[in-house]
Amino acid sequence: xxxIEAVIRPEKVNVVVEALEKVGCGGFHLLNVTxxxxxxxxxxxxxxxxxxATRSSxxxxxxxxxxxxxxxxxxxxxxxxxxxxxxxxxxxxxKIFVSPVSEVVRVRTGEKxxxxx
Numbered sequence: 864x865x866x867i868e869a870v871i872r873p874e875k876v877n878v879v880v881e882a883l884e885k886v887g888c889g890g891f892h893l894l895n896v897t898x899x900x901x902x903x904x905x906x907x908x909x910x911x912x913x914x915x916a917t918r919s920s921x922x923x924x925x926x927x928x929x930x931x932x933x934x935x936x937x938x939x940x941x942x943x944x945x946x947x948x949x950x951x952x953x954x955x956x957x958k959i960f961v962s963p964v965s966e967v968v969r970v971r972t973g974e975k976x977x978x979x980x
Contacts, residue, residue, distance in 0.1 A: 891928035
């Protein structure tokens, strides 16, 4: 099993949810977060547009799911397709992190691992 965490643009959430459901990934969490990567923030205009400030962290959405190893590649591909802007993408399109999961336990029944997913 693997845990997939994707940091995405908030406006892409609906497209991502549809893409995950299409590849059979029905269980996931969405969290609103702020952060900063290579984009290093953005310049915003304040007041009446006469002065600017740099906003160092940007709003993002964190998508978290745990899937079986055999589903890893199709979930990652769905996330990439749903989040890439244009053909080549743009800074700020997001990142995907993949980590091994050693155990999953369903609290209600005590089922473990693949049965708990």
